[in-house]
Amino acid sequence: xxxxxxxxxxxxxxxDAGRLGHQNSGFAPGGFMDRVASKMANVLVxxxxxxxxxxxxxxxxxxxxxxxxxxxxCGGDFxxxxxxxxxxxxxxxxxxxxxxxxxxxxxxxxxxxxxxxGGLDIPVVMGSRSTNLRCGIGGFHGxxxxxxxxxxxxxxENGKKDYSHRWVPERRTVAPLDPDLTKIRVIxxxxxxxxxxxxxxxxxxxxxxxxxxxxxxxxRLSGPAVxxxxxxxxxxxxxxxxxxxxxxxxxxxVMMADxxxxxxxxxxxxxxxxxxxxxxxxxxxxxxxxxxxxxQESQQMIRRVNELWQKHCRMLDExxxxxxxxxxxxxxxxxxxxxxxxxxxxxxGKARAGWKRGTKKGWRKNR
Amino acid sequence: MDYRILPVGDSAITIIFGNEIxxxxxxxxxxxxKNLMKLEIPGVTEYVQTYATLMVHYRPVDIExxxxxxxxxxxxxxxxxxxxxMKKHTILIPVCYGxxxxxxxxxxCSHSGLSEEEVIAIHSGVDYLIYMLGFMPGFxxxxxxxxxxxxxxxxxxxxxxxxxxxxIAADQTGIYPLASPxxxxxxxxxxxxxxDHDRETPILYEAGEYIRFVPVSREEFLDISAxxxxxxxxxxxxxxxx
Numbered sequence: 001x002x003x004x005x006x007x008x009x010x011x012x013x014x015x016d017a018g019r020l021g022h023q024n025s026g027f028a029p030g031g032f033m034d035r036v037a038s039k040m041a042n043v044l045v046x047x048x049x050x051x052x053x054x055x056x057x058x059x060x061x062x063x064x065x066x067x068x069x070x071x072x073x074c075g076g077d078f079x080x081x082x083x084x085x086x087x088x089x090x091x092x093x094x095x096x097x098x099x100x101x102x103x104x105x106x107x108x109x110x111x112x113x114x115x116x117x118g119g120l121d122i123p124v125v126m127g128s129r130s131t132n133l134r135c136g137i138g139g140f141h142g143x144x145x146x147x148x149x150x151x152x153x154x155x156x157e158n159g160k161k162d163y164s165h166r167w168v169p170e171r172r173t174v175a176p177l178d179p180d181l182t183k184i185r186v187i188x189x190x191x192x193x194x195x196x197x198x199x200x201x202x203x204x205x206x207x208x209x210x211x212x213x214x215x216x217x218x219x220r221l222s223g224p225a226v227x228x229x230x231x232x233x234x235x236x237x238x239x240x241x242x243x244x245x246x247x248x249x250x251x252x253x254v255m256m257a258d259x260x261x262x263x264x265x266x267x268x269x270x271x272x273x274x275x276x277x278x279x280x281x282x283x284x285x286x287x288x289x290x291x292x293x294x295x296q297e298s299q300q301m302i303r304r305v306n307e308l309w310q311k312h313c314r315m316l317d318e319x320x321x322x323x324x325x326x327x328x329x330x331x332x333x334x335x336x337x338x339x340x341x342x343x344x345x346x347x348x349g350k351a352r353a354g355w356k357r358g359t360k361k362g363w364r365k366n367r
Numbered sequence: 368m369d370y371r372i373l374p375v376g377d378s379a380i381t382i383i384f385g386n387e388i389x390x391x392x393x394x395x396x397x398x399x400x401k402n403l404m405k406l407e408i409p410g411v412t413e414y415v416q417t418y419a420t421l422m423v424h425y426r427p428v429d430i431e432x433x434x435x436x437x438x439x440x441x442x443x444x445x446x447x448x449x450x451x452x453m454k455k456h457t458i459l460i461p462v463c464y465g466x467x468x469x470x471x472x473x474x475x476c477s478h479s480g481l482s483e484e485e486v487i488a489i490h491s492g493v494d495y496l497i498y499m500l501g502f503m504p505g506f507x508x509x510x511x512x513x514x515x516x517x518x519x520x521x522x523x524x525x526x527x528x529x530x531x532x533x534x535i536a537a538d539q540t541g542i543y544p545l546a547s548p549x550x551x552x553x554x555x556x557x558x559x560x561x562x563d564h565d566r567e568t569p570i571l572y573e574a575g576e577y578i579r580f581v582p583v584s585r586e587e588f589l590d591i592s593a594x595x596x597x598x599x600x601x602x603x604x605x606x607x608x609x
Binding site: 020021022023024025026027125126134135137187189190235236237238240241242243260261262263267270271272273295296298299302303306 | 373374375376377378379381383386387388412413414415416417418419420422424427428431432433499500501502503504505506508545562564569570573574
């Protein structure tokens with residue numbers, strides 16, 4: 001009753017919602033790079049949405065299960081292949097006992113999250129199952145997965161329950177129609193006043209490219225230098241997920257899940273939380289433009305999306321009950337219009353997360 | 368008390384009390400942290416102290432920026448800056464200086480023109496205030512090093528500094544809780560586990576407390592290492608009586 005790693009992929013780790021509450025001691029929370037994808041994958045297989053997933057970067061793992069289990073992959077343009085048969089992402093797949101599963105890679109997206117029904121039997125360290133590579137703690141022995149690793153399933157009975165009727169709202173991580181430029185909304189500060197007016201204009205009017213020096217700690221961008229009034233060094237202060245530092249070269253570095261908790265470079269702005277998963281999915285070579293956003297606008301959106309996500313999860317729970325009563329699950333779905341989350345990238349500054357009226361099949365194409 | 372409140376993205380607030388490294392400002396930041404923590408504001412997840420700012424992390428689904436900023440202002444305006452003044456707590460950190468554990472001690476000596484004994488006496492003769500933790504788990508930003516032993520960083524950083532390495536970089540001194548690349552001049556090593564995730568408190572100390580380095584011999588170093596391994600070592604603190 002275990003998951004066997006046949007091929008791990010280059011940077012595959014166990015991640016959950018993060019190790020919270022230790023930043024005053026210097027621990028970054030870590031956790032999901034793409035929070036939305038990971039929550040969606042978990043919900044598809046009936047897990048709590050913050051359950052630990054197998055997170056891979058660009059190249060998916062090959063996994064073998066000696067027990068039947070549900071899995072789902074969400075994130076970039078990934079898929080699942082079992083014994084030569086292809087299955088889509090964003091859908092629970094029943095893996096028969098003794099199967100080898102290949103996670104396939106597509107054209108867009110960097111991080112993929114594989115949720116395992118019932119979760120993996122990974123010890124909780126300081127409140128989290130997330131792997132912290134720097135400290136060598138959490139996850140599977142504090143390291144990236146390797147071929148030959150064998151991770152027991154935590155709840156195999158629930159892990160094989162049929163959740164194939166579950167679905168998740170359509171979500172556009174990276175807009176295939178705008179592959180080259182994604183607009184990312186940012187909240188200015190806290191050190192915007194260290195930059196010249198010209199520097200601030202440069203920051204918002206230029207296009208920046210994601211470089212290959214990008215990982216779970218931060219994404220280094222290349223593009224026009226942002227002019228400061230008097231250097232880029234500050235007295236070290238706190239850093240958040242999405243903090244945009246301007247380093248000595250004048251180019252931005254966006255701090256990500258495994259960032260340092262404090263730092264001494266001036267921060268011109270922070271990526272708003274709803275756009276962090278979108279940003280995290282960009283590949284080296286893709287381009288972004290930063291757009292001003294306010295804390296109030298962002299928080300309004302976070303609360304709205306959260307309410308609708310809760311509502312969606314409650315509806316799935318209802319569907320599960322119908323399933324148990326052996327009713328037609330579709331009937332409940334078709335009873336009335338409901339709202340569907342669509343997260344979209346690259347829409348030229350328009351709101352990228354919103355809810356659209358759905359029709360009976362669950363979502364409508366929103367291209 | 369003077370301060371400014373600014374949003375940092377949509378899930379954190381920074382409270383800025385000053386813009387310099389100063390024990391007085393640090394005490395105010397600490398006092399603010401203690402006082403705000405007591406309020407147990409719903410939605411706030413943690414308070415992170417730095418040199419002159421306090422970062423408040425929160426969940427925007429539970430509390431909005433405007434409401435939280437108002438609550439913080441209200442609490443700080445009524446706060447007595449002296450209320451966070453705490454009794455001095457000092458942790459004693461045994462260090463084996465020089466030799467294989469401190470390969471750069473000779474560099475510090477030649478740069479300062481002092482003997483090894485003098486450098487060790489100066490380095491271990493001060494209680495260092497912990498201004499903040501950051502950079503890596505348990506990494507301390509200390510104040511108060513005697514400038515006579517200031518030494519520039521290595522021109523070529525080492526690929527690996529062992530955990531427990533005690534070093535000097537310009538006017539700063541510090542300890543590496545984990546193995547890491549680094550450019551500090553390494554003058555010694557502590558056998559203590561500054562960070563241990565299996566311990567009830569993974570990190571031994573916090574901002575506002577003090578560190579005192581205590582020179583030990585190589586034999587004592589090995590003896591303490593063994594005691595830490597079998598769990599019999601008792602961490603040494605000097606605590607001012609309440």
